[in-house]
Amino acid sequence: LDVAKTEETVLDLDLSSLTTPCLLLEEAKLHRNIDRLRTRLSSVGVQLRPHLKTVKSARIARLLISGETGPAAVSTLREAEYFSDCGIRDLLYAVALSVPKLERALALRARGVELSVVADNLEMARTIADRSRRVGCRIPVLIELDCDGRRGGIDPHDSDALLATARALSTGGAELRGVMVHAGQSYAARSIAEIEEIAELERRVAVQSAQTLRAAGLPCPLVSVGSTPTALFGRSFTGVTEVRAGVYAFFDLVMAGLKVCQASDIALSVLATVIDIKADERRAVIDAGWMSLSRDRGTAAQDVDCGYGIVCAPDGTVYPDLLVTEVNQEHGIIRPRPGSSARVDRLRVGDLVRILPNHACATASQHDCYHVLTGTPARVRSVWPRIRGW
Amino acid sequence: LDVAKTEETVLDLDLSSLTTPCLLLEEAKLHRNIDRLRTRLSSVGVQLRPHLKTVKSARIARLLISGETGPAAVSTLREAEYFSDCGIRDLLYAVALSVPKLERALALRARGVELSVVADNLEMARTIADRSRRVGCRIPVLIELDCDGRRGGIDPHDSDALLATARALSTGGAELRGVMVHAGQSYAARSIAEIEEIAELERRVAVQSAQTLRAAGLPCPLVSVGSTPTALFGRSFTGVTEVRAGVYAFFDLVMAGLKVCQASDIALSVLATVIDIKADERRAVIDAGWMSLSRDRGTAAQDVDCGYGIVCAPDGTVYPDLLVTEVNQEHGIIRPRPGSSARVDRLRVGDLVRILPNHACATASQHDCYHVLTGTPARVRSVWPRIRGW
Numbered sequence: 001l002d003v004a005k006t007e008e009t010v011l012d013l014d015l016s017s018l019t020t021p022c023l024l025l026e027e028a029k030l031h032r033n034i035d036r037l038r039t040r041l042s043s044v045g046v047q048l049r050p051h052l053k054t055v056k057s058a059r060i061a062r063l064l065i066s067g068e069t070g071p072a073a074v075s076t077l078r079e080a081e082y083f084s085d086c087g088i089r090d091l092l093y094a095v096a097l098s099v100p101k102l103e104r105a106l107a108l109r110a111r112g113v114e115l116s117v118v119a120d121n122l123e124m125a126r127t128i129a130d131r132s133r134r135v136g137c138r139i140p141v142l143i144e145l146d147c148d149g150r151r152g153g154i155d156p157h158d159s160d161a162l163l164a165t166a167r168a169l170s171t172g173g174a175e176l177r178g179v180m181v182h183a184g185q186s187y188a189a190r191s192i193a194e195i196e197e198i199a200e201l202e203r204r205v206a207v208q209s210a211q212t213l214r215a216a217g218l219p220c221p222l223v224s225v226g227s228t229p230t231a232l233f234g235r236s237f238t239g240v241t242e243v244r245a246g247v248y249a250f251f252d253l254v255m256a257g258l259k260v261c262q263a264s265d266i267a268l269s270v271l272a273t274v275i276d277i278k279a280d281e282r283r284a285v286i287d288a289g290w291m292s293l294s295r296d297r298g299t300a301a302q303d304v305d306c307g308y309g310i311v312c313a314p315d316g317t318v319y320p321d322l323l324v325t326e327v328n329q330e331h332g333i334i335r336p337r338p339g340s341s342a343r344v345d346r347l348r349v350g351d352l353v354r355i356l357p358n359h360a361c362a363t364a365s366q367h368d369c370y371h372v373l374t375g376t377p378a379r380v381r382s383v384w385p386r387i388r389g390w
Numbered sequence: 391l392d393v394a395k396t397e398e399t400v401l402d403l404d405l406s407s408l409t410t411p412c413l414l415l416e417e418a419k420l421h422r423n424i425d426r427l428r429t430r431l432s433s434v435g436v437q438l439r440p441h442l443k444t445v446k447s448a449r450i451a452r453l454l455i456s457g458e459t460g461p462a463a464v465s466t467l468r469e470a471e472y473f474s475d476c477g478i479r480d481l482l483y484a485v486a487l488s489v490p491k492l493e494r495a496l497a498l499r500a501r502g503v504e505l506s507v508v509a510d511n512l513e514m515a516r517t518i519a520d521r522s523r524r525v526g527c528r529i530p531v532l533i534e535l536d537c538d539g540r541r542g543g544i545d546p547h548d549s550d551a552l553l554a555t556a557r558a559l560s561t562g563g564a565e566l567r568g569v570m571v572h573a574g575q576s577y578a579a580r581s582i583a584e585i586e587e588i589a590e591l592e593r594r595v596a597v598q599s600a601q602t603l604r605a606a607g608l609p610c611p612l613v614s615v616g617s618t619p620t621a622l623f624g625r626s627f628t629g630v631t632e633v634r635a636g637v638y639a640f641f642d643l644v645m646a647g648l649k650v651c652q653a654s655d656i657a658l659s660v661l662a663t664v665i666d667i668k669a670d671e672r673r674a675v676i677d678a679g680w681m682s683l684s685r686d687r688g689t690a691a692q693d694v695d696c697g698y699g700i701v702c703a704p705d706g707t708v709y710p711d712l713l714v715t716e717v718n719q720e721h722g723i724i725r726p727r728p729g730s731s732a733r734v735d736r737l738r739v740g741d742l743v744r745i746l747p748n749h750a751c752a753t754a755s756q757h758d759c760y761h762v763l764t765g766t767p768a769r770v771r772s773v774w775p776r777i778r779g780w
Contacts, residue, residue: 019467019780020490053719075681075720077409095720098663098677099740100410120666123739151721152666152675184718273488276510276542285542287488291465291755292780295685328574329443329751330465330485331541349513350489361719365681365756368779389758390409390682 008059013380015314015352015373020273021292023367024354025384026316027374029267030249034063037231037248046237049073049092049224051246054361056386057370058086064249070114073244076390077104084113092224094180094244096120096144096152102131109137116140116177116222120152125165129172140177141169142222147205148185148198156205159212166218178222179213181206182244186229188301192259199234202227207239229260250360253310257302263310263318268364269354270309271371272332279345284334288355290327294362308332309355309363315377316354319346324355398449403770405704405742405763410663411682413757414744415774416706417764419657420639424453427621427638436627439463439482439614441636444751446776447760448476454639459504463634466780467494474503482614484570484634486510486534486542492521499527506530506567506612510542515555519562530567531559532612537595538575538588546595549602556608568612569603571596572634576619578691582649589624592616597629619650640750643700647692653700653708658754659744660699661761662722669735674724678745680717684752698722699745699753705767706744709736714745 015024041048050064053075061083065072070090074080080091081104089112097105097117108115119125119141132139143165146153154161170176183202189195202225210220225237226244237243250268251261272288290308299306311322311334321342326333332355336342347353357363364370365388374381405414431438440454443465451473455462460480464470470481471494479502487495487507498505509515509531522529533555536543544551560566573592579585592615600610615627616634627633640658641651662678680698689696701712701724711732716723722745726732737743747753754760755778764771 016490019494020488021780095677096665096675098410098665100406100663101677104409121739124665127740149671150716151718151723273490275486275488275514281539285486287485290686290752295687295752296680297685297687326540328541333541349511350517362680362685390411 009383011380011382015271015380018271018371018380020271020352021288022271023364023370024269024271025250025370025372026267026378027372029265030060030063033249033251033265033267037245038066040232041243044237046240047071047242049242049244050249051075051094051244052079052083054246054364055249056364056388057384058083058088059384060249061086061088071242077101077108078387078389080108080113080115082387084108084111090114092116092142094118097124097128099127102128106131106135106137106139109139116142118142118144118180119165119169120144120154122161122165122168125168125174126172129169129174133173138173138175140175142178142180142224143209145179145181145205145209147181147183147202150184151182153181156209162209162212163216166213170218176213176219178220178224178241179206179209180224183225183227183230186227187254187258187298189229189258192233195229195233195258195260196235199230200236202230203234203236203238203240210239228255229258232260247360250364252360252363253306253356253358254298254302257299257304257306263320263356266356268360269312269356270363272353272355274347274349274351274353277344277347277349282336282344284344284347286324286332286334286353287330288332289330291329292366293324293327293332293355293357294359294366295327296357296359296362298358306358309357312354312356314352314354318356399773401770401772405661405770408661408761408770410661410742411678412661413754413760414659414661415640415760415762416657416768417762419655420450420453423639423641423655423657427635428456430622431633434627436630437461437632439632439634440639441465441484441634442469442473444636444754445639446754446778447774448473448478449774450639451476451478461632467491467498468777468779470498470503470505472777474498474501480504482506482532484508487514487518489517492518496521496525496527496529499529506532508532508534508570509555509559510534510544512551512555512558515558515564516562519559519564523563528563528565530565532568532570532614533559533599535569535571535595535599537571537573537592540574541572543571546599552599552602553606553608556603556606560608566603566609568610568614568631569596569599570614573615573617573620576617577644577648577688579619579648582623585619585623585648585650586625589620590626592620593624593626593628593630600629618645619648622650637750640754642750643696643746643748644688644692647689647694647696653710653746656746658750659702659746660753662743662745664737664739664741664743667734667737667739672726672734674734674737676714676722676724676743677720678722679720681719682756683714683717683722683745683747684749684756685717686747686749686752688748696748699747702744702746704742704744708746
């Protein structure tokens with residue numbers, strides 16, 4: 001572990017001192033977003049397992065976890081290695097394991113990391129169990145169920161496949177830890193009512209699969225569900241033991257489009273400089289392109305298409321009708337939303353602007369650190385590094 | 391400079407030893423692609439200024455440049471700092487400069503780097519000239535012309551604006567080095583004939599602007615044009631002094647869709663592992679999502695939409711009808727192309743696959759190094775690091 005990568009740098013800078021483009025994080029909004037989900041899940045009495053794939057920062061992860069060492073979820077073994085080195089050791093690697101990754105997972109277990117993994121088919125379950133038995137390490141495994149045909153996972157109607165996979169793990173030499181469901185379709189919901197329905201489907205698939213296992217005499221201590229929309233709007237978590245969510249800490253325009261948050265709740269933005277203005281053609285050019293904003297177009301299918309992001313003033317004031325409509329590698333084009341009366345000539349060459357991201361995970365992944373804004377007026381008080389890679 | 395970041399690691403590994411997802415680079419194709427453009431531009435007698443924003447690697451940059459120290463173009467000052475530290479010192483920072491970046495550019499000049507920069511409006515030209523005069527460094531500046539309304543640049547029909555900007559530079563204290571044009575619309579061409587027309591427009595805008603400057607008694611030693619399609623298919627470069635291109639070294643599916651190359655010419659791919667197969671639903675799941683493939687959908691508007699990439703066997707055999715159709719952060723879904731008879735059940739859980747990228751710049755930017763494939767059968771013989779950031 002490169003310890004420098006986990007450390008915080010303390011500063012006191014004005015935004016104008018930063019090199020653009022760069023990633024900004026508003027500390028007050030971050031705390032408010034974290035508190036919102038924590039309060040909600042406390043009130044329904046279910047454990048949160050924050051997904052650290054969004055933040056990829058030990059500094060922020062410590063704000064998200066409820067205990068000293070977790071629990072938390074990760075999307076890569078690189079994250080598992082980094083966070084466990086930073087003391088966050090109760091980890092679920094929430095992507096179906098492949099054979100080459102099994103040895104790295106076992107190496108983490110051998111170092112004392114409380115890592116559990118995911119299997120979603122009989123073949124891989126057998127491989128994990130065989131290898132666990134041979135190395136004398138009963139690695140804990142969750143079985144993934146597919147509630148919407150969007151990713152991997154066992155068909156929840158196929159209880160034979162579920163039981164065969166569970167038995168292969170349990171009797172083969174691994175530890176059957178439970179079941180995991182992720183309602184990815186919640187990101188495409190058209191209303192809060194639909195999110196509630198999807199959350200109930202996610203819960204039901206998980207709880208019924210757990211019951212199927214228990215009825216067959218198999219253990220199922222963990223019943224893990226979650227996505228940011230279903231975590232925030234699920235009406236019941238009966239039978240669920242933990243909820244996973246990641247993007248809730250930052251929020252983004254996709255979540256705002258779902259009405260899960262307001263644009264003003266979004267804690268993350270990209271700071272950019274205006275490098276050209278074509279007032280007669282109603283466009284401005286900024287030094288933030290897809291390299292810093294990402295190519296994510298998650299709002300394209302929503303009622304309000306936000307292009308590659310919504311423009312804000314340096315103080316965070318949202319200009320809802322000024323959008324980044326096109327991106328090159330290091331150039332972005334700002335135009336008024338079609339039909340709006342917004343004007344680019346409120347901007348001047350050299351002005352700073354902030355761009356709200358469509359998808360926080362994607363935009364943050366383009367950057368190596370967060371520039372953390374604190375206080376009013378906001379100052380850059382610290383830099384928090386983040387990791388990448390596999 | 392972190393010297394480790396410029397160094398090559400020499401190995402001799404089978405693909406199966408790599409952690410997936412990771413970036414592969416076929417050395418023989420890389421050399422062939424580099425030779426193709428070099429041969430073409432030699433035959434028409436024009437200098438190549440390779441754009442290093444695609445490769446972001448000093449190791450590869452040395453294969454691209456024609457002299458010891460360049461010439462080359464970069465898209466960020468971070469690239470300029472890195473490449474000049476590695477000895478590539480004749481650099482054009484080919485994105486319109488902003489005020490906060492002026493000091494870094496001047497600092498590079500002060501260290502002896504032969505850096506030129508770009509201005510595309512009168513206001514910035516004045517600022518650059520003023521600052522140059524005050525620090526006693528006549529920084530060389532190219533004026534960007536906008537040939538297609540897609541990015542920044544002065545309207546080529548507005549010779550008053552061009553001359554005013556040029557005079558502000560030349561008499562104000564900077565060095566007027568020339569003009570720069572980039573035909574970004576070439577990436578959206580529908581035929582080679584259209585690329586030829588766009589190349590001629592790019593050339594004409596550059597050459598006529600140079601003539602406008604010279605007729606007014608202003609210097610214009612550099613007449614810089616280019617994009618990979620126009621560099622490879624422009625019929626005339628009369629009056630042009632240098633051609634910029636970047637993606638030609640790797641190629642990608644967007645370039646193959648333009649018929650600028652064949653899919654088999656693409657030197658870059660992402661290695662992934664199959665983690666689930668749903669043969670009855672005709673889909674496979676791999677451990678490469680948008681984090682490793684990028685969200686680029688550059689082929690979406692082309693005649694043949696390649697989703698998030700085309701699937702290949704580990705030996706590089708292209709399966710033209712197996713596509714990555716959906717991506718999550720760390721999951722990709724492979725499906726047969728609609729209407730094709732391709733089958734996902736040629737794949738097995740645990741199989742390695744290679745995914746050809748839509749856009750080489752975007753996919754490569756998701757990775758910290760290239761795993762270089764050499765020889766037949768291909769072995770991973772070296773790891774070449776690449777940089778990121780601003």
